Amino acid sequence: MRLSSKATTLLILAAVIAIAPVFFPSSYYFRVGSLIFVNGLAVTGLVILIGYAGQISLGHAGFAGIGAYACALAPVHLGLHPALAAVLGAALSAAIAFLVGRPILRLKGYYLAVASLGFGILVSMVLSNEAQLTGGPDGMAVPELGLRAVLKAIGIDLSNTEFWYAFSGLVLVIGAWLALNLYHSPTGRALRALHGSEVAARTVGVDVAHYKLVAFVLSAVYASVSGSLLALQNKFITPDVAGFMHSIEMVTMAVLGGAGSMLGAILGAAILTTLPQVLTVFQEYEQLMLGLVMMLVMIFMREGLLPSIARRIRGRAE
Amino acid sequence: MSLLQIEGLGIDFGGVRAVNDVGFSLKPGEIVSVIGPNGAGKTTLFNMISGVYAPARGRVALDGEDVTRMPPHQLARRGLSRTFQNLQIFQSMSVLENAVAGHHLHERGSVFADLFSLPAARRRSRASEESARALLDRVGLGRAAEQEAGSLSYGALKRLEIARALALKPRVLLLDEPAAGCNAVETEEIDHLIAKVAAEGVSILLVEHDMKMVMRISNHIVVLDHGEKIAEGEPASIARDPRVIEAYLGAQAAEAQNADG
Numbered sequence: 001m002r003l004s005s006k007a008t009t010l011l012i013l014a015a016v017i018a019i020a021p022v023f024f025p026s027s028y029y030f031r032v033g034s035l036i037f038v039n040g041l042a043v044t045g046l047v048i049l050i051g052y053a054g055q056i057s058l059g060h061a062g063f064a065g066i067g068a069y070a071c072a073l074a075p076v077h078l079g080l081h082p083a084l085a086a087v088l089g090a091a092l093s094a095a096i097a098f099l100v101g102r103p104i105l106r107l108k109g110y111y112l113a114v115a116s117l118g119f120g121i122l123v124s125m126v127l128s129n130e131a132q133l134t135g136g137p138d139g140m141a142v143p144e145l146g147l148r149a150v151l152k153a154i155g156i157d158l159s160n161t162e163f164w165y166a167f168s169g170l171v172l173v174i175g176a177w178l179a180l181n182l183y184h185s186p187t188g189r190a191l192r193a194l195h196g197s198e199v200a201a202r203t204v205g206v207d208v209a210h211y212k213l214v215a216f217v218l219s220a221v222y223a224s225v226s227g228s229l230l231a232l233q234n235k236f237i238t239p240d241v242a243g244f245m246h247s248i249e250m251v252t253m254a255v256l257g258g259a260g261s262m263l264g265a266i267l268g269a270a271i272l273t274t275l276p277q278v279l280t281v282f283q284e285y286e287q288l289m290l291g292l293v294m295m296l297v298m299i300f301m302r303e304g305l306l307p308s309i310a311r312r313i314r315g316r317a318e
Numbered sequence: 319m320s321l322l323q324i325e326g327l328g329i330d331f332g333g334v335r336a337v338n339d340v341g342f343s344l345k346p347g348e349i350v351s352v353i354g355p356n357g358a359g360k361t362t363l364f365n366m367i368s369g370v371y372a373p374a375r376g377r378v379a380l381d382g383e384d385v386t387r388m389p390p391h392q393l394a395r396r397g398l399s400r401t402f403q404n405l406q407i408f409q410s411m412s413v414l415e416n417a418v419a420g421h422h423l424h425e426r427g428s429v430f431a432d433l434f435s436l437p438a439a440r441r442r443s444r445a446s447e448e449s450a451r452a453l454l455d456r457v458g459l460g461r462a463a464e465q466e467a468g469s470l471s472y473g474a475l476k477r478l479e480i481a482r483a484l485a486l487k488p489r490v491l492l493l494d495e496p497a498a499g500c501n502a503v504e505t506e507e508i509d510h511l512i513a514k515v516a517a518e519g520v521s522i523l524l525v526e527h528d529m530k531m532v533m534r535i536s537n538h539i540v541v542l543d544h545g546e547k548i549a550e551g552e553p554a555s556i557a558r559d560p561r562v563i564e565a566y567l568g569a570q571a572a573e574a575q576n577a578d579g
Contacts (some may be wrong), residue, residue, distance in 0.1 A: 201408075204394060
């Protein structure tokens with residue numbers, strides 16, 4: 001489950017993002033790419049929570065919802081620039097994660113999964129029901145980020161889809177860089193230690209409740225920024241972003257690709273973002289095939305796709 | 319003046335008195351062993367002293383401060399560390415990372431510095447890595463540093479746990495069967511290691527089944543049977559104590575009977 005070195009991981013990620021457009025037959029692929037990066041960012045946060053700290057959350061879409069609606073509401077009601085609105089959303093998500101996580105993470109067991117599930121449902125219900133503020137289930141418009149116009153003024157002219165591909169790709173690489181720094185740091189070691197053995201982590205002085213909370217808050221910020229990016233590039237947002245299915249999708253992406261590996265988890269995001277498009281050939285059996293693929297991976301590749309494949313290749317080489 | 323003072327410690331599991339009214343003390347640099355037949359409550363006693371279990375009765379004092387029912391991570395801050403009978407290794411980490419993780423209290427800093435890999439965070443990591451390598455050399459695992467911890471033998475993992483516990487620079491070290499699963503040579507190495515650590519002023523509380531080792535290195539022995547202290551004293555007097563002989567021979571006689579039947 002060890003990650004390859006930080007530099008290798010970042011290099012592979014950056015190279016794939018930079019080179020992939022060469023093979024894109026149409027601008028539609030830039031759009032799919034940026035969706036993968038947005039999901040990949042949320043999943044990178046979950047790698048910190050699930051892969052490092054061994055905790056599970058079933059409500060992270062709630063934080064994506066907060067990030068998304070911050071970008072929709074704060075510019076209108078507070079007059080904030082959309083970029084600042086995203087920062088506000090991240091801060092709000094961190095504060096809420098702290099308040100929700102603090103009492104729960106003192107307890108052992110699956111309380112976090114259940115409580116976060118409730119939290120996610122609560123956020124999506126508020127977004128659906130406060131129709132006067134949020135437009136309810138019909139959603140609401142999100143203002144333009146404005147960065148593309150700035151780039152154009154200095155001579156970099158990108159189409160809308162190209163811009164969002166590059167921008168979310170950049171944010172993903174930064175997010176992965178931070179998470180990888182964390183992995184090799186004292187905080188990351190404390191998280192992985194409590195994942196390995198809580199009682200041993202305690203006896204070397206790790207305040208287990210505190211570090212679980214750190215992981216939960218950090219992953220909430222990742223989900224929030226991911227929601228903001230989605231809202232800003234779609235210029236429109238509905239409560240689905242905070243929905244239960246979105247939470248499950250995020251966790252499935254991380255676990256399918258391999259929550260113990262950064263590249264694996266992002267690969268999981270790529271597969272689950274594109275697979276539904278590919279599986280449309282199965283028409284009404286699309287969901288069935290998706291479920292089947294996930295079951296097979298979990299039965300035959302417990303650690304997730306990438307770590308299992310890497311292990312098999314290493315095993316053959318030795 | 320005693321560094322660790324245990325008074326009237328007791329705990330019940332489902333109405334059964336697992337440990338009752340156990341008391342003794344440790345001076346700095348002293349090696350005290352807790353012995354007794356299987357199920358006598360030795361590990362339970364360890365779990366209460368190290369904060370893993372909350373005792374129902376009694377008191378634990380560390381350097382004069384009442385630390386009864388204090389959680390393990392706060393005890394670690396006060397200089398109490400331990401190893402486990404049933405190994406508690408961070409399996410997905412390398413041998414080196416396990417030893418580095420033991421430096422948590424010395425290397426922890428702001429999460430912000432860790433996220434951005436600021437020079438301060440890197441400095442802290444480097445310092446604990448250097449210290450961890452020295453500790454691995456000390457327990458004879460220097461050459462296994464880069465291996466996955468899960469790939470080590472049982473005896474080697476026992477020594478890795480000792481290295482990890484020493485990383486805290488503890489004042490009191492609880493060792494739960496450190497020589498279990500080790501061959502004669504490894505046992506002797508652990509023996510020397512424990513004596514050396516104690517000579518540096520660390521108080522050591524030891525649970526061990528290897529009686530030769532216990533008799534050789536202990537300054538003081540506490541004997542438990544059915545959760546109660548039945549004797550304590552110097553190794554020579556314990557070896558002659560009729561109650562101790564009965565507790566052990568009784569157990570052996572019962573085992574012999576079981577084997578015959």
